[in-house]
Amino acid sequence: MVDLELIHDLLTPADTKILLFVLDGLGGLPVTPGGPTELEAADTPNLDRLASDGMVGLHQPVSPGITPGSGPGHIGLFGYDAIRYQIGRGVLEALGVGFDLRPNDLAARGNFCTMDAAGKITDRRAGRIPTERCRALCAELRKIELPGVKMFVEPVREHRFLLVLRGKGLEEGVADTDPEHAGAPPLEVTAERPEAEKAAELVRRFVAGARDRLAGHEPANMVLLRGFARLPDWPKFPEVFGLKSVAVAQYPMYRGVAKLMGMDTAEVGASLDDLLSTLEQVWSRYDFAFVHVKETDKAGEDGAFDRKVRVIEEADRYVPRLMALKPDVVIVTGDHSTPAALRGHSWHPVPFLLWSTTCRPDGVKRFGERWCLEGGAGLCRSEDLMPLALAHAGRMAKFGA
Amino acid sequence: MVDLELIHDLLTPADTKILLFVLDGLGGLPVTPGGPTELEAADTPNLDRLASDGMVGLHQPVSPGITPGSGPGHIGLFGYDAIRYQIGRGVLEALGVGFDLRPNDLAARGNFCTMDAAGKITDRRAGRIPTERCRALCAELRKIELPGVKMFVEPVREHRFLLVLRGKGLEEGVADTDPEHAGAPPLEVTAERPEAEKAAELVRRFVAGARDRLAGHEPANMVLLRGFARLPDWPKFPEVFGLKSVAVAQYPMYRGVAKLMGMDTAEVGASLDDLLSTLEQVWSRYDFAFVHVKETDKAGEDGAFDRKVRVIEEADRYVPRLMALKPDVVIVTGDHSTPAALRGHSWHPVPFLLWSTTCRPDGVKRFGERWCLEGGAGLCRSEDLMPLALAHAGRMAKFGA
Numbered sequence: 152m153v154d155l156e157l158i159h160d161l162l163t164p165a166d167t168k169i170l171l172f173v174l175d176g177l178g179g180l181p182v183t184p185g186g187p188t189e190l191e192a193a194d195t196p197n198l199d200r201l202a203s204d205g206m207v208g209l210h211q212p213v214s215p216g217i218t219p220g221s222g223p224g225h226i227g228l229f230g231y232d233a234i235r236y237q238i239g240r241g242v243l244e245a246l247g248v249g250f251d252l253r254p255n256d257l258a259a260r261g262n263f264c265t266m267d268a269a270g271k272i273t274d275r276r277a278g279r280i281p282t283e284r285c286r287a288l289c290a291e292l293r294k295i296e297l298p299g300v301k302m303f304v305e306p307v308r309e310h311r312f313l314l315v316l317r318g319k320g321l322e323e324g325v326a327d328t329d330p331e332h333a334g335a336p337p338l339e340v341t342a343e344r345p346e347a348e349k350a351a352e353l354v355r356r357f358v359a360g361a362r363d364r365l366a367g368h369e370p371a372n373m374v375l376l377r378g379f380a381r382l383p384d385w386p387k388f389p390e391v392f393g394l395k396s397v398a399v400a401q402y403p404m405y406r407g408v409a410k411l412m413g414m415d416t417a418e419v420g421a422s423l424d425d426l427l428s429t430l431e432q433v434w435s436r437y438d439f440a441f442v443h444v445k446e447t448d449k450a451g452e453d454g455a456f457d458r459k460v461r462v463i464e465e466a467d468r469y470v471p472r473l474m475a476l477k478p479d480v481v482i483v484t485g486d487h488s489t490p491a492a493l494r495g496h497s498w499h500p501v502p503f504l505l506w507s508t509t510c511r512p513d514g515v516k517r518f519g520e521r522w523c524l525e526g527g528a529g530l531c532r533s534e535d536l537m538p539l540a541l542a543h544a545g546r547m548a549k550f551g552a
Numbered sequence: 553m554v555d556l557e558l559i560h561d562l563l564t565p566a567d568t569k570i571l572l573f574v575l576d577g578l579g580g581l582p583v584t585p586g587g588p589t590e591l592e593a594a595d596t597p598n599l600d601r602l603a604s605d606g607m608v609g610l611h612q613p614v615s616p617g618i619t620p621g622s623g624p625g626h627i628g629l630f631g632y633d634a635i636r637y638q639i640g641r642g643v644l645e646a647l648g649v650g651f652d653l654r655p656n657d658l659a660a661r662g663n664f665c666t667m668d669a670a671g672k673i674t675d676r677r678a679g680r681i682p683t684e685r686c687r688a689l690c691a692e693l694r695k696i697e698l699p700g701v702k703m704f705v706e707p708v709r710e711h712r713f714l715l716v717l718r719g720k721g722l723e724e725g726v727a728d729t730d731p732e733h734a735g736a737p738p739l740e741v742t743a744e745r746p747e748a749e750k751a752a753e754l755v756r757r758f759v760a761g762a763r764d765r766l767a768g769h770e771p772a773n774m775v776l777l778r779g780f781a782r783l784p785d786w787p788k789f790p791e792v793f794g795l796k797s798v799a800v801a802q803y804p805m806y807r808g809v810a811k812l813m814g815m816d817t818a819e820v821g822a823s824l825d826d827l828l829s830t831l832e833q834v835w836s837r838y839d840f841a842f843v844h845v846k847e848t849d850k851a852g853e854d855g856a857f858d859r860k861v862r863v864i865e866e867a868d869r870y871v872p873r874l875m876a877l878k879p880d881v882v883i884v885t886g887d888h889s890t891p892a893a894l895r896g897h898s899w900h901p902v903p904f905l906l907w908s909t910t911c912r913p914d915g916v917k918r919f920g921e922r923w924c925l926e927g928g929a930g931l932c933r934s935e936d937l938m939p940l941a942l943a944h945a946g947r948m949a950k951f952g953a
Contacts, residue, residue, distance in 0.1 A: 180910065180912055181912075181913060184605070185913050186913075188912065209930075213554065213951055214553075214554035214936070214939065215929075215932055215936035215939055215940050216559075216936065216938075216939030216940040216941075216942060216943040216948060217554065217562070217939060217943070217948070217951050218943065218948060218949070218950045218951060219950070219951050219952060220950050220951060220952035220953040221952075221953070222952040222953055223951055223952040233951075233952070234553065234554060234558065237952060238952070240953055243952075243953045244953075492910075493910065495950075496950055497910075497943075498940075498943040498948070499912050500928075500930075520912055521913060521914065521915050524914060524915075524926065524927075524928060524930075525926070529930065530930035530931075
């Protein structure tokens with residue numbers, strides 16, 4: 152099996168640029184039997200032109216039948232094995248709110264919950280309290296004192312919050328306190344391995360403090376914690392692939408994943424125009440740009456087929472501005488499928504196009520799932536896209552003599 | 553790489569049912585250059601409808617170029633890695649004759665053979681003696697006395713028999729006594745590891761006893777033994793995939809493999825009608841049914857192209873009865889290819905269709921090898937089918953956040 156080390160060893164310098172344009176959750180399904188998917192229904196003359204001049208295919212995130220979250224979806228697109236390289240839930244939560252997580256930090260996802268007089272959980276989500284209330288309660292939790300570490304409690308949304316402990320020797324291995332179902336008391340804080348005992352003891356104090364301070368604050372009178380994790384220590388994308396890299400993304404989560412992989416990041420405004428403007432500003436300084444559009448996924452999650460079609464059509468109108476930057480290789484794809492018909496991520500392979508001057512013609516003239524099936528790249532794994540991009544960018548030497 | 557544990561961890565409960573309809577040895581080859589395969593030649597309006605409404609593809613058992621036996625073929629279909637999970641030959645022989653193998657049993661495949669006066673083998677198959685003769689000689693071998701264990705000697709077919717020793721401490725690691733070619737004497741019984749010495753000593757006594765009792769019974773005057781094996785201790789299919797499972801199969805071998813994997817089994821009569829009637833009786837009690845038709849494979853093994861076509865057409869006529877059970881996911885495929893042109897199993901990928909309401913249209917309207925090549929599932933591994941079935945059945949949660 153090809154791995155990052157093999158790819159790295161084959162790198163050869165070139166003065167070429169790669170653009171990865173991700174329409175989150177791009178892959179779709181028909182809403183009428185045999186009808187078009189969102190992408191097939193969309194009028195996309197510019198993407199069709201790229202598909203026609205380049206090549207198309209479908210990529211399978213993770214493995215057939217597996218529905219990826221945003222983390223594994225992007226990790227695969229970035230060329231990493233999403234099963235080997237997994238981001239802990241606490242870390243993802245931190246990335247999602249743009250928290251500046253550091254190597255000595257231990258992060259967990261928190262829920263406010265409702266506990267009855269007997270100490271049993273009656274609602275794991277505390278009736279989904281308003282985010283405003285979550286913010287106030289987080290301020291209350293910040294008053295808990297933990298010796299020898301810095302503590303951060305950040306509101307996320309509704310009943311969700313982020314807990315970060317910063318200090319030396321805080322190891323992974325603190326077990327979840329969330330029993331995952333109502334009717335049981337919160338689990339005791341335990342260390343799954345001896346190295347985690349220091350962190351576990353601090354978490355015990357936090358939980359005891361939370362119980363005291365939240366008493367009377369029904370429905371949010373207790374906390375549940377899970378996914379204790381630290382920043383992973385992975386090979387960095389720019390070094391592995393020899394690409395000075397930047398992420399241009401609207402949402403903190405995607406900038407966070409890119410940053411974790413060692414990319415520079417650029418924050419942008421809410422519109423596609425903002426996205427392109429930022430890209431245009433930073434493009435000259437980088438070999439690789441990851442550009443992320445979130446709205447396709449949101450439309451899919453909302454079950455809004457027509458809105459997803461419109462977002463794709465809007466993205467299509469920005470393609471000429473992308474091409475005006477004269478990238479040597481362009482990939483347009485999603486990190487996973489989010490069919491409006493399923494109102495969520497799905498396991499279906501994701502359509503992609505790869506444009507460069509070294510594509511072998513595959514006869515496909517349009518960008519869409521059923522046409523991608525006939526494409527020159529076939530059905531490949533998500534992590535195959537980066538080596539393909541590097542090859543088309545003239546950045547890969549021969550393997551073996 | 554995805555594994556059973558990962559799949560298991562992603563399971564989410566759902567009230568859905570999966571039907572796996574296996575036409576053994578379904579994949580074929582043309583008998584005229586460029587002509588149709590057996591499946592392509594068959595008139596299969598009902599399977600074509602399922603292919604049209606669902607999606608199709610080809611699955612590769614084991615690895616490209618590898619021709620699987622019935623064991624590895626089915627183990628792959630059941631979602632297990634057929635290289636990691638191998639059934640010993642002795643165990644397969646036991647399953648093939650419906651022997652009720654137990655955890656303390658050590659099983660081996662036996663051949664009657666012909667040995668000359670110098671003690672060298674002249675015919676490893678004893679001239680393929682009639683099964684009737686095999687039965688009589690097995691009765692003779694049962695008179696051998698082995699201290700402290702129960703012994704079973706069961707006729708299989710022609711020169712083949714099954715030897716089972718039942719008792720404590722009978723470990724795997726007894727070497728084959730079959731030198732695999734004529735002109736040599738049978739190999740001494742040896743233990744390949746110390747733990748197998750107890751079993752090896754008993755097998756030595758059995759071989760000595762057999763030599764004595766078969767003297768003068770030419771051409772079957774000696775035995776050869778190979779494939780000493782115990783029931784494997786594998787993760788059980790119903791637990792791994794969270795599916796209450798039943799195997800509806802005409803042949804003991806297939807019920808045996810299913811039972812070994814923890815499925816319930818239902819014995820049925822010889823006709824397809826019997827098969828469907830039994831399925832209809834048990835269906836309400838299960839989440840997963842494996843239905844096995846043997847005749848396609850037998851026709852292939854016999855080189856009977858037209859007969860294989862007719863068996864496929866007959867199976868097609870039962871599809872409406874399958875669909876009347878309202879399964880949520882249906883897979884129709886083979887465990888391997890058995891082209892009549894080759895009169896045996898082959899390494900060619902196996903056509904499959906997967907029907908559910910969440911298939912992405914692939915434009916394929918007919919079920920057959922060359923149309924499956926254009927299918928939405930592409931060319932996948934046999935062990936990908938179960939995760940795909942679970943996903944389409946709404947039984948898999950998201951991987952990562």
